[in-house]
Amino acid sequence: MPISVDKMDQTTSAENVFTRRLGLPFAPVILAPLAGVSDHPFRRACARHGADLTYVEMISATALLFESRRTFDMLKRHESESILGVQITGKTADEVGRAVGILDKMPFDTIDINMGCPVNKVVKTGCGSGILKDPKRVYETTKLARESTGKPLSVKIRLGWDRDNVTWPEVLDAAEMGGADWITIHGRLRSDDYGAAVNLDAVAELKRKAKIPVIGNGNIFSPGDVMYMRERTGVDGVMVSRGALGNPWVFNTIKNGETPVTIDEWEQLALEHLAWQQEEYGDEGSGAVCMRKHLLWYAKGWPAAKRLREAISHTGKLSDCANLVREFAAEQRKAGVSVRSTVWPMDLENRFQWDPKYDMDRALDRGVGDDGLNPPV
Numbered sequence: 412m413p414i415s416v417d418k419m420d421q422t423t424s425a426e427n428v429f430t431r432r433l434g435l436p437f438a439p440v441i442l443a444p445l446a447g448v449s450d451h452p453f454r455r456a457c458a459r460h461g462a463d464l465t466y467v468e469m470i471s472a473t474a475l476l477f478e479s480r481r482t483f484d485m486l487k488r489h490e491s492e493s494i495l496g497v498q499i500t501g502k503t504a505d506e507v508g509r510a511v512g513i514l515d516k517m518p519f520d521t522i523d524i525n526m527g528c529p530v531n532k533v534v535k536t537g538c539g540s541g542i543l544k545d546p547k548r549v550y551e552t553t554k555l556a557r558e559s560t561g562k563p564l565s566v567k568i569r570l571g572w573d574r575d576n577v578t579w580p581e582v583l584d585a586a587e588m589g590g591a592d593w594i595t596i597h598g599r600l601r602s603d604d605y606g607a608a609v610n611l612d613a614v615a616e617l618k619r620k621a622k623i624p625v626i627g628n629g630n631i632f633s634p635g636d637v638m639y640m641r642e643r644t645g646v647d648g649v650m651v652s653r654g655a656l657g658n659p660w661v662f663n664t665i666k667n668g669e670t671p672v673t674i675d676e677w678e679q680l681a682l683e684h685l686a687w688q689q690e691e692y693g694d695e696g697s698g699a700v701c702m703r704k705h706l707l708w709y710a711k712g713w714p715a716a717k718r719l720r721e722a723i724s725h726t727g728k729l730s731d732c733a734n735l736v737r738e739f740a741a742e743q744r745k746a747g748v749s750v751r752s753t754v755w756p757m758d759l760e761n762r763f764q765w766d767p768k769y770d771m772d773r774a775l776d777r778g779v780g781d782d783g784l785n786p787p788v
């Protein structure tokens with residue numbers, strides 16, 4: 412039920428918003444919205460292994476307002492999900508406000524506005540990090556969203572557009588004035604690629620200045636990364652992104668210290684993820700194609716996985732993938748390999764020859780762009 416800003420509970424402590432309103436533990440560990448990745452089978456895998464809050468991948472306000480079928484499919488919440496957030500991006504404040512009004516009536520516990528996506532096709536229409544150069548639009552967008560929902564509302568930003576436009580102080584003020592309950596900061600600029608260090612000094616400054624809780628994001632792969640970020644910046648919780656790809660165990664690892672995953676646990680989760688995927692999308696088609704990348708990520712970190720990776724790339728059926736997983740697990744046991752790390756290396760792109768920007772770009776072509784009803788956001 413929408414409420415007006417002046418009637419809102421103005422208490423903005425982390426305890427109020429995370430613990431009292433959302434029922435999250437102290438210092439929550441959150442799975443990021445991940446375009447082309449965070450559908451409900453993946454979210455279930457992460458929640459099972461300790462993610463305190465998960466999100467649907469980024470949704471286009473334009474597509475939602477056009478009532479795109481594909482977008483509504485992406486918004487499905489599985490009955491096993493006890494808590495779920497959704498993220499929206501839009502070209503104008505009005506569009507986001509109206510889209511948030513629709514999301515408010517759907518079964519989501521919290522709504523985030525994406526103000527950080529760096530992908531060209533998103534940014535050129537003014538969505539994602541395109542807004543970072545325009546704090547006034549940040550204010551108007553947050554305010555209209557605030558007026559459309561009484562649910563906890565957040566914004567996810569980067570530090571700024573580029574070195575000449577480091578706008579986080581103005582963007583933070585605008586989000587606070589607009590009525591955001593918390594802010595998630597990815598401590599890089601839009602112009603940075605993943606090789607750039609996360610600027611923890613700037614995140615710390617943002618945290619000092621913020622009147623609302625702050626979630627830290629960027630290069631969170633291990634318990635040590637979380638400890639370091641919290642000590643250096645004082646953030647109220649963290650959001651995990653690439654660290655969870657093929658590695659849903661990372662959440663419990665962050666909370667309880669590193670516990671390697673055994674080949675039995677690995678096989679069980681990969682098979683469960685495949686079964687959930689099959690249940691949702693059927694044995695062939697887009698669900699099988701989408702699952703390929705998850706399996707390629709699951710295969711990382713095990714020795715002699717080349718044959719598995721090649722076979723996955725040529726498989727069109729989830730049931731065949733399940734057989735490949737079983738065979739691979741049997742081979743590992745036979746070779747005496749029993750565990751792998753649940754912490755990805757920080758330089759995982761180099762180590763695994765993977766380009767996350769390319770991946771995000773392709774995901775947005777398929778997902779957010781949508782049905783030909785509207786141009787990709």
Ligand SMILES: Cc1cc2nc3c(=O)[nH]c(=O)nc-3n(C[C@H](O)[C@H](O)[C@H](O)COP(=O)(O)O)c2cc1C
Nearest residue numbers: 443444445446468469597629630631652653767771
């Ligand atoms: C494949 C992929 C998809 C992403 N999709 C989204 C998205 O839909 N919404 C969002 O806010 N961020 C998205 N991001 C950005 C991440 O949430 C995160 O801000 C960024 O990867 C930095 O965190 P990391 O260094 O821990 O990966 C995506 C990142 C990747 C790699």
